[in-house]
Amino acid sequence: MTPPTPPGLYRHPTRSEIIDLAAAEGHDADIPTNMGSIHQVPSHTSASPRNVQKDTPTAIEKDIEKTAGSGTGSISTTSTAAIADEEDAEPEPDPDPNIIDFDGPDDPENPLNWPATKKWGMVSLISAITFLTPLASSQFAPGVPQVMRDFDSTSDLLEGFMVSVYVLGFAFGPLIIAPLSEMYGRLPLYHSCNFLFIVFTVAAAVASSMGQFVVFRFLMGCFGGAPMVLGGGTIADLIPREQRGTAMAVWMMGPTVGPCVGPIIGGFLTVAKGWRWNFWFVAIVAGAFFLASLVLMSETSAIIILQRKVNRLRTSTGNKNLVSKLDTGLTPSQLFTYSIVRPAKMLFQSTICFAISLYIAVTYSYLYILFTTFTAVFTSQYHWHGGITGLSFLGLGIGSLIGQFTYIRYGNQVVHRHIRAGDFRPEHRLYMMCIGGFFIPMGLFVYGWSVHFQTHFMVPMVATGVIGFGLLMTFMPATTYLVDVFTVHAASAMAASTVLRSLAAAFIPLSSQTMYARLGYGWGNSMLGFIATLLVPIPFLFIRYGQGIRARSRVKL
Template sequence: MAHSLQPHRPTKAEIIDFAALEGHDADMPSNLGSIHHVPSNPSTRPHSPSNEKDVKSSALEKDIEKGANPVSSSIAGEPDEEAERDPNIVDFDGPDDPQNPMNWGFTKKWGMVLLISAITFLTPLASSMFAPGVPEVMRDFGSTNDMLEGFMVSVYVLGFSFGPLIIAPLSEMFGRLPLYHSCNLLFIIFTIAAAVSTNMSMFIVFRFLMGTVGGAPMVLGGGTIADLIPREHRGTAMAVWMMGPTIGPCVGPIIGGFLTVAKGWRWNFWFVAIVAGAFFVISFILMRETSAPVILERKTKKLRAETGNEKLKSKLDSGLPTKELFRFSIVRPAKMLTRSTICFAISLYVAITYTYLYILFTTFTAVFTNQYHWHGGITGLSFLGLGVGSLVGQFAYIHYGNRTVSKHIERGDFKPEQRLHIMCIGGFFLPIGLLIYGWSANFQTHYMVPLLGTGIIGFGLLMTFMPANTYLVDVFTTHAASAMAANTVLRSLMAALVPLSSQKMYAALGLGWGNSLLAFVSLALVPIPFLFIKYGERIRARSTVKL
């Protein structure tokens, strides 16, 4: 029975990067192991379960904003002499073990990547696809409540703020595959339920549940890609996968506009259910588990049964009970959001800009119908500018943002705040786009002018959203996933609730001054990245934030 170790010794940077992609903190095990804080003297390193628990508890008291410079740490799961001598540690059988997802064939790997990317495209698309059909929904359910009109669209995003907090720890316990299958199946069921809803309450409840389980591929997708694709080839896969949450919400209403005219608003949901059903069948047949901790745990159980050796233990076994997994997933992000200046300020910036996206989603149909007399499927084209701008923004960030940071990494003088330079530029595009869109629609200029304005808004959104997220990863390193979770919860809550008053705002202020108000708020946020570029390092050095 050979349990040989892989020759590559993972660095802390690789483990942190990998864990962030998987959606959990780096003190929990992944394919590359995990980071645990231990006494610097190897002779005093604890081995008993009780001592290990004490070590993990002490690690929780670490300053989370100084995550990049731990006082003393070691990498759990790395190839060390102790592990090599222990015959009870179960690992992959060498670097070419076919059980290791990294060793799967090209077709199997990229087939999974494409399938996951397709699912990740569908669920965000469903968030806004029926937006052009909102007036029909209101008419069918006999409602004239402006607040409900917006909430029907944004309640889906409210589900995004709760689902990931549950899905992430469950995937640590049971693996990614059961969560993919169960969430995909529930998504289909809730989508069908929304399609056959007979009243507003039923419709809104099932829209919320759609969002709750629909967030699964966005929680699990990055980790699955990290499981399968080596770091040097991961950029392409990540770019394809990220198009789902970026472009999906903008493409959805374009399809939905024409589908609503042809078949009615309910067919937006039937369409999503049919496509999701096809993806579910394909994934059930083709997808396999990719989480190394889960694969090794299954291997360990099998070997225990075959050999009768109950001392066998997976190399990536965290030893964390269910209670601790949920604690990491739910409590830690809440603490980071309320106690960390950097996490709160950056998350607030992202939340407000993300909220603007859903204010536009919930009002585009009414604006272009009233101002430009667009009807039927044509109203869906009002979302085109936002989609094109978002796509351009994504590629601009990937090219210029990564190139700038790479120069500093090569020089050896990289600091997390250097991620924010491109955010400083992107921040100005939001108010400019909002002013162009608002006043051009107000004065009913040619429709291309407000579409241009929304394109600039989309560009600005991506140029602020993406560097902000990567900055959080660089600042919080080991606890990057918790910072991202805090960010996700705040932005999802705001994007679900703030747009409820958007119709009343435009009714009171008009399109020109209403969007000017949004522009002024976004302009007030512009100094945040400038301040962190200047004072961020000092804030992190003086931080006393504890988990």
């Protein structure tokens, strides 16, 4: 717990606060942000070099550094000695007058000091947009048979791909959006991506061929991923760390629950208006959010706000040596490297990053296998028709919601207990993942054979709820574990995981119809369950050997 700041004094952020904020903002912590950088920022003037001041690490932070190999034990670019030198460095006594920062902790230009109505209005709007865009990934799933008839297609491959191609956009769009937001700020990216999302949603609604439809769906995903890339950072810009939990929990519901709620709406809308109205519905709601964002949203990136302040002062004073405290000095090519090259290296050179990302990717692909087959399964096995087919997604959504709240409650309890005991290490995040891993194969076995034998529809519905519960109980602790292990480079680790899971969710479900046709629903889902069972030991192995693996692993970035 960070001690309160005495009135009138500015408390420099601790290393852990900078790392947490960088992870939320979607970049690595060696890039300066609105809390600064964990490394010395290079001087841009002829003045003496400047250091980023930091508090002395707390006992807990020291313990985490000691037990986790400085948190970045698998990254050779940030050694334990270097971090210790930085933390022990004396703060610079005479700050460079050419370096521009906020005017103390109460500066009204700082987004943390904006009026509460303005801040929470933006948080509410961003959370709503973040709920809508993942919802659009699966909303039209109950209308897939209609799409196939309208475009005269009988390809099982296209039947699954038209749903999952949206997620393929999630793999590529954020790699470009993230570095652009570092250069131009969050607001231009929000507005441009929201506008283009609406444009391509309308294009999908009026598509006249399967090829056009698939391309427009992919572009919807590319630009629809913007709020998931930028939303966490915006919330971190606006809401103090002590009050951020509620906002982050609401924002996180978008990508976890949105895809499960969408088909319930889409099932009834498809019957009432046809499959194209699923896209008109999304476009109308997104258009309303876009207009609201033009009125309510302002730039929250401290990098951009300070740079604007620098530009004003340069004009008024004529001093061309003025520079923002958060000026990174990174070129566009360097930002590109951070966004693309570094995650790829971490994925293929780090045992922990690869294994955890593989687990997430396989289980995430199961979610989209269910999305692309629920309509066919419940139509053929239970003779559901019309809008009621959308209700087949209800169990998955409820299970996911329960899994999210269970992890938030009990996962945090486990971690806090070890922090109080002074023996916390990142592997303690994985205890909940060990539990969740068993629910996925269990749910798949029950779901497959209950559908095969056409038991009462509530049995497969409950089974899909168990699957949803297991998915969230593995996905959330695995993601948090990556943040704790890679600390400084957490954003790159999460980017690597995001790309791999999006690719898996886009391509693995393409074979789902063929799999069920050849193996049946019982053995088909059992095969998925057997694969999920093979993955169950991963968190157990990392709990036992993770610390040693981190100590031996080296990734040259």
